[in-house]
Amino acid sequence: MATYSAKAGTASRAGGYVTDIGNVTDKLLICSVCKEKLKEPKFLPCLHTFCAQCLLDKTADKGEGERFLCLEKECKADAILPPGGAMEFPDNLFLANIIQSRHPSEMDHLCDFCKHQEKEEPAVARCLQCREFLCADCADMHNQTSLTISHDVRALNNLSSATIQGNILHNGTSHNRGDACIIHPDQTVQFYCYQCKSPVCENCLEEDHNGHKKIKLQSLVQQYRGQALTLVGKLQNKLVDIQQLSMSYDTRLAARNIDQVKAQIQETKLSMFKTLEDEERRLIAEIDKAFKLNERQGKGTSFQKAIQGREYDLRSSTEITGAVLDHGSNTELVYMQPSIKARLEALDRVPIPIIPQQLSFHFNPAPKPLLGTLQVETLKPKQGGKTQKQYEEMAKKMVPGTKVKRGRDWRYGNEDGDPPGQGKVVDQLFGLNGQDTEVSHIKVKWDKSGRTEKYRMGADGCYDLQLA
CATH class of the missing domain: 1.20.5 (Single alpha-helices involved in coiled-coils or other helix-helix interfaces)
Structure with missing residues (x-):
């Protein structure tokens, strides 16, 4: 369970999991395609983030609904180009806010409050609590309004990255970069409307969301955070298991073993x-x-x-x-x-002399000497699941009608539903390594999503499915 201090801008969890904005690594702020600071960051289902323009360039030859591999070299996951193209991938508001906070002098800002009124006024200050950019008039009003009179409003030319990182709250919503309501700037969002899927303030509830199912925003955030931390913990344990597997399957170990046997x-x-x-x-x-x-x-x-x-x-x-x-x-x-x-x-x-007992020497060579015999042993996996042979046998069992679920090498997001569900095998496809009897792919129709797709079961040495 995460514990959060009352001091703005700090958050910590037992075990060193820190969400302080100042501790976010700079590596996350760099696009791996253009090698520059992210611009209009958008993220894929695998959570890797890229510049919007980089995504547009790299998917220019793809059509809507077409799969493509993640642009991160080491990532093996793929994504499906949404209707409308790469610009429809979700914005990574988290990283966008951090970049804007750390480098305010590199950007030309407009007053956020004036934007709501469809006006464009250059910002001269920023509220460190609301994280809003303010023009001169709105800054004066911000310092006089009872709800925000205690906020720390500072001129942009007096802001430093250290000040921003140490004082700005990082709890942006899908509307803006702070807790201020986009409709009622003098109000903070305190609720979440399930029907509209949007954070709202009390005034919004009375005006446009009356009768809608709602929950306190803080409760929802704690719920989401708890779910995420639980999953992170499970995945960290899985990471330890994988690292142990990697250590147990060390190619250097085989080399050392060979050298030892040769020496013997x-x-x-x-x-x-x-x-x-x-x-x-x-x-x-x-x-x-x-x-x-x-x-x-x-x-x-x-x-x-x-x-x-x-x-x-x-x-x-x-x-x-x-x-x-x-x-x-x-x-x-x-x-x-x-x-x-x-x-x-x-x-x-005189008789002929009797021949005395004579010595006769004979050498009987021993059988051809042998240095010894060599025994080659296949080591059993220490842990980590099925062997290659078991997966090959599993693929043969996936005949039409068999129930399956995502497996070891799954990389297709939520094609099987959210949360992941089961599907029914529609067809087996053969031709692995040119052998008509070897399964290479399995076609599945998923129960939850209703989608029918083809998955690897031997092709490229990958197994996307397993028996349910």
Whole structure:
């Protein structure tokens, strides 16, 4: 609930929500199209404000009832050109009043009271309570009338922006920039006529609004302000949720994750290299150890020596015997026969040596080494609604006759009614990504407004609707 001080021109709310005219940011006073201070500011349904001429220029090629995107680059909302063109968009009296208040010397002002009498008199002063510009005669009258005698009327050349921001009430109505009645300038508007949709004073009630349903203006303003503050609070909470979603879906997080996994792969590879080198040294050492042990036990050496000795004995004895048999005389053969016979029989009795146990080495390569396996995981949304797949499935369910309401990417103002209502699907339109089976748009007839329009359900990656 907002709390407002009795001091003119100040208003505050717990949590720092300040409506003091002096605290309105200068950014709101600049047209994002021409980059200059707003002139004849008009606002779109998305509440973005532009110069009237800028709106006229940017919608010159549009027809009445035709949609166009907001002129603010980051805004994705669109608006419908009203009958009569861009000049029929509502005036942003709030910003117009602030610009006029902060820069009074930049404007040529006429007396507001004389305007009511269809006269044009240059203003020389301004009432800081009524926020009316006054000519010399009206300024004198303002200082003498009992209702306004306590008001602070100052000459324009003595006004500064700081003085205006600190003292002027900012509670302008649709009629003028203050609380003075446009019909009865000496009266303040205190009521709101529901039938005429206009703030009125007590005299107006008696003269033109007798019997009309009315409410005290202050009560209506408090009601509107309470509704707005409630919605602002809800939207601020939603903004926090969206910001948290944005933080949870940080592309830098994925990049850091990739770098970490790559580093792990490199570390594993280096570790495996070291392990393989150690294993290589171990296996070679085992071979050398086994071979040296076998040699120390003499198994291999003694057998080789025995083989070599037997081989020599057999070769030398058979060679000499063969020579005697082939080339010796009878006398020589008879003479040597006993010795030859004894040697050959002795060699014949010696058995062939048994081969001792030998070492045999075989290497069995291990299976192809693997660094590891890579697992790619799709993270589930932490919060914030449906996934892309769920929206695609929802679009398929929106067959004719299905009840729907505005969804995630809605940008069409009050086409669905005020407050937003439900509608019935009239038709499904296909052709997303060139696929005749993929839904791209849904045509809906709204219950409240009676309008039939086409909305995106997959086109441009946007989903304007959801199931009711």
